Amino acid sequence: MATAERNEEYYKALLEKRTEYEGVFYVGVKTTGVFCRPTCPARKPKFENCEFFDNAQQALLASYRPCQRCRPLSHPNHVSDMVRLLVEAVEEHPEKRWREADFKELSVDESTARRQFKKRFGMTFVEYARARRMGLAMKNIRSGQTVLDAQLSTGYESSSGFRDAFSRIMGAAPTLLEGSNVLKASWIDTRLGPMMAIGDEQSLYLLEFVDRRGLEREVERLRQRTKSAIIPGMTEPIRSIERELTLYFDGKLSRFTSPLMMIGSPFQKSVWEQLMAIPPGETRSYADIAHALGKPTAYRAVAQANGANQLALVIPCHRVINSNGDLGGYGGGLTRKNWLLQHEKTLTPQ
The missing domain is CATH 1.10.10.10 (Winged helix-like DNA-binding domain superfamily/Winged helix DNA-binding domain)
Known part of the structure; x- marks a missing residue:
């Protein structure tokens, strides 16, 4: 592709904030002296004020400094301090039911937390915390606890409320899932944008770019075909593919060896x-x-x-x-x- 044609393509992607171009190019803005990623939320420069680069190093060598809004030297979906703080808080007390006062205690704005979690995980913070509680309940049920014990240990006073929440997240009532599969879903940042990985403790079932059209239907088909609950979490095969993806994008790995479940x-x-x-x-x-x-x-x-x-x-x-x-x-x-x-x-x- 000729350079002029390429630059026009990249400029169009910049105007449209197209996520599939993440990691493919960076743009230097001559009028400000900064360089950005394709999805930067800042006001878009004129075409004649843009200079396009294949990687961040080229932009730095051309004397551009990294944009403070899109942070081109970090992952495109870098976890904010607020998200990290709340995730850690959930892990400390996964059975906790979050209320307005809990956000105030952490000096966190509840609506901002909702937006950031929705962007990062595809669910609000409350939905994330609820899913984590349900994951804990599922673990307790699988380890031999009764449904009632699991309900009480995860902070639900009402059995009907527990069953309704369980069903919304996992697709079936807890008694129907006893002894069945549980798959865990994790977010993996890569140079070309975030990916979703789903697996159990033995195999990787799904690995897709998060912005792939129809991903939600893929996940739902997987849940139905495996008769599984899918909850946020990490497994060894997911850790394995995360390590391998890092090496692959660094140019140091040409063959993946993580265990797969091909359905x-x-x-x-x-x-x-x-x-x-x-x-x-x-x-x-x-x-x-x-x-x-x-x-x-x-x-x-x-x-x-x-x-x-x-x-x-x-x-x-x-x-x-x-x-x-x-x-x-x-x-x-x-x-x-x-x-x-x-x-x-x-x-x-x-």
Whole structure:
């Protein structure tokens, strides 16, 4: 892509605050001397006052200083001090029922906390705290406590209120979930934007960019197919993929080894196995995958299986392109797909 064409694309992304361009470019503003990330909330400069860079180091070397509003040298969804304070407070007393006085005691504005948690976790602070309480209740039930004991230990005086809250968060009444699966969901910051990871203590079930269209439906389908409760939390497979993603984006890892749970039909799994066999830095077409499976006319079915992948990057559906060389589609956005393909050409083989 020519530089002028690229700059026009980046400027359009800057005006629209498009999250899929996070980590792809930074913009230096000549009139202020600062550089920003694509989603900076500050007033947008004129095109002729913009200078675009591939990374923050280039902007710094060009004498730009980091913007104080979007903080381009930190993660795009850097946790605010308020969010950190409240998360720590919940962890100290997960059974606590939060009231207005509790926020005042911490010198925290309740409405600001609601907005920041909604942006960060997709739920308000009260919903987050309630989900954490329910997670504790679920742990107690699974360890042998009765539903009544779990209700009382998590601060619910009314059994009906406990069951209603439990059902809203986990999708089923507590008695129906005894002995069933619990999956935990965590937020992972990456260079290309935040991702959601869902897993249990054995495997990773889902890894997707948070801004992927239809992510909520994916999570709901996963919950229904596994008959699981999905609650905020961390598991060892999630810790593992978080470590591996850091190495991957640093250019130090080309193959993921975190344990996976691939939920799909035999045909879908066969397609995903073919995807995982594509070496980093290389691409295949949908027709190539169909031929490799011995079903040369099944390229449309291959494309559908490709789109059904719920483990982004780990099952590298971004390495599949159209037969004519076009990028094709990608749930995380074509800008990210192109960036990933270029990035993987620089990875050290393992």
